[in-house]
Amino acid sequence: MLPEEEETINLLMKLPMESLNLDAIAVVTNIYRMAQGLRNKMEQEVLAEYGLSWTSFSILYDLWIGNSIETRKLAESAGVSKPTISNITKTLERKELCYRLTDNRDRRMAYVAITDKGRGVMEDLYPKFHKREVEIASSLSVAEQKKVSGLLRALIKENNF
Amino acid sequence: MLPEEEETINLLMKLPMESLNLDAIAVVTNIYRMAQGLRNKMEQEVLAEYGLSWTSFSILYDLWIGNSIETRKLAESAGVSKPTISNITKTLERKELCYRLTDNRDRRMAYVAITDKGRGVMEDLYPKFHKREVEIASSLSVAEQKKVSGLLRALIKENNF
DNA sequence: ATACTATCGTTTCATAGCTAACGATTCTAA
DNA sequence: TTAGAATCGTTAGCTATGAAACGATAGTAT
Numbered sequence: 001m002l003p004e005e006e007e008t009i010n011l012l013m014k015l016p017m018e019s020l021n022l023d024a025i026a027v028v029t030n031i032y033r034m035a036q037g038l039r040n041k042m043e044q045e046v047l048a049e050y051g052l053s054w055t056s057f058s059i060l061y062d063l064w065i066g067n068s069i070e071t072r073k074l075a076e077s078a079g080v081s082k083p084t085i086s087n088i089t090k091t092l093e094r095k096e097l098c099y100r101l102t103d104n105r106d107r108r109m110a111y112v113a114i115t116d117k118g119r120g121v122m123e124d125l126y127p128k129f130h131k132r133e134v135e136i137a138s139s140l141s142v143a144e145q146k147k148v149s150g151l152l153r154a155l156i157k158e159n160n161f
Numbered sequence: 162m163l164p165e166e167e168e169t170i171n172l173l174m175k176l177p178m179e180s181l182n183l184d185a186i187a188v189v190t191n192i193y194r195m196a197q198g199l200r201n202k203m204e205q206e207v208l209a210e211y212g213l214s215w216t217s218f219s220i221l222y223d224l225w226i227g228n229s230i231e232t233r234k235l236a237e238s239a240g241v242s243k244p245t246i247s248n249i250t251k252t253l254e255r256k257e258l259c260y261r262l263t264d265n266r267d268r269r270m271a272y273v274a275i276t277d278k279g280r281g282v283m284e285d286l287y288p289k290f291h292k293r294e295v296e297i298a299s300s301l302s303v304a305e306q307k308k309v310s311g312l313l314r315a316l317i318k319e320n321n322f
Numbered sequence: 323a324t325a326c327t328a329t330c331g332t333t334t335c336a337t338a339g340c341t342a343a344c345g346a347t348t349c350t351a352a
Numbered sequence: 353t354t355a356g357a358a359t360c361g362t363t364a365g366c367t368a369t370g371a372a373a374c375g376a377t378a379g380t381a382t
Contacts, residue, residue, distance in 0.1 A: 008226050017288045023306040024298035025291070028199060030313035032215075035196030036240035037322025038189060043370085053338065053369095054193075065169050071361060079197040084339050086362055091337070108347045108360035127178045130186070137185035139319035144312055145184040151301060151309040152191035158300035161198025204340085214340090214368070232331060242370050247332055252367070269330035269377045 031152075038136065046129050050121060051095070055080060056088050057129070063098055063114035064122045071110050079161075097121060192313075199297065207290050211282060212256070216241060217249050218290070224259055224275035225283045232271050240322075258282060 012020050039054045047057055058078050062069060069077075075085045089112050092098045097118035103109040114122075137145050155161070173181050200215045208218055219239050223230060230238075236246045250273050253259045258279035264270040275283075298306055316322070 011226065012287070012291075015284060015288050017291060020291070021295045021298070023303055023310070024295040026310040026314075027298040027301075027306050028294045030310050030317065031192065031199060032196050033240060033322060034313050034317050035193050037317060037320060038192060040240065040370095041320070041322075048371090055338070065172065072359095079194060079201065080338090081340060082361065083341085083363080087338065090362095106348070106360080110361060123176060126173070127176050130173075130178060130181070133189045134182045134185040136316070136320055137182070137188040139316050140188075140312060142184055144315075145188050148309060148312040148316075149184070149187040149191050151305055151312075152195050153187075154305075155297070155300050155309075156191065156195050156198060159198060159202070159297055161194060161202075209341090216368070233329090241368085243331065244333080244371085245369050248368065267330085267378070271331060 027155075041136070042129065042132060046125070046132055050125055052125075053088075055084070056092060057125075059085070059088055060092060060097060060114065060118060060122060061126075063112060064119060064126075068101075068111045068113040071112060074112060092118070188316075202297070203290065203293060207286070207293055211286055213286075214249075216245070217253060218286075220246070220249055220273075221253065221258060221275065221279060221283060222287070224273060225280060225287075229262075229272045229274040232273060235273060253279070 009020065009022075042057075043054055047053065052060065055078055059074055062074060062077050071082065071085050071089070074089075075082045078085070089098060089100065093100065096115055098112055098114050101111050101113065103111060140148065170181065170183075203218075204215055208214065213221065216239055220235055223235060223238050232243065232246050232250070235250075236243045239246070250259060250261060254261065257276055259273055259275050262272050262274065264272060301309065
């Protein structure tokens, strides 16, 4: 342990806490740092060329796979709020990558669908995205990749994420 | 495998890609989903009370631990851009949680430091934050927590995140 | 000394992202 | 049928976020 880490722990131990769980801290810290690096790298090195953010990309991916999806479900799938979906689909619509339509059976509902242009973008972009994905994960062996996915999946499930 | 997953794979397999690495996809997907859930939960259930975002909190934490830090290093540590640090410290300054000062030896440099009020906030907030951290990680055994941290650390290191 | 370069942090400008509030629609109960 | 509740998506208003450009300062080479 580095001396500065020791100092940090001493500071934290003075607080009114039952205990200081260093393993839990490491889990949270590493998860977030990894995700941050992942997102930044993808946005800078893959998505920037298409003017898409990580979330825009993930929404466009959902539309590509699912064809036509309720706004509400897009929010759930991407893990962001409904207003964010409104904003992003608006941006995607301006770029003519998707369009919106209203359900006539229940006029409260709005569906979002991908355009041919959007499909073209994804067909071009996805292979590049996946290539990076593979590169990033390849620091680990296949067995380790399965292991880390499994553990994260358990965390996601137990915490309802 | 679910039928819709099968369909998805069929769609992806039609693209001009050398191969489709499902393990890599699972790694990336689960990392990001976990981080998203983590951040949302913390912001809504712990940080909202103090009007802090995840990044604001992590910056204030750095200041708390390190006392006085260059803007540049804050950006590195939090994994965000320099303008973001500028904005966030400006917000924190408005709330009187931190203040800025210039280095007189090298007047290009700016340091940020935590105020007494900021220290008070952290002393109150950190135990609550840590409690949640522990709860979230407790879906896994200690051995599993160490395992997932280790694997993520390897990914972070190899990818320079 | 004087340009040229590098390094800071900030400003500008656009999108992303949240909560809260809203308007429209549908459902439900009296 | 009609008032009240529930459920959509959007709007309003704020902070967060990054790329690009900028102004100020410091280092470097001639």
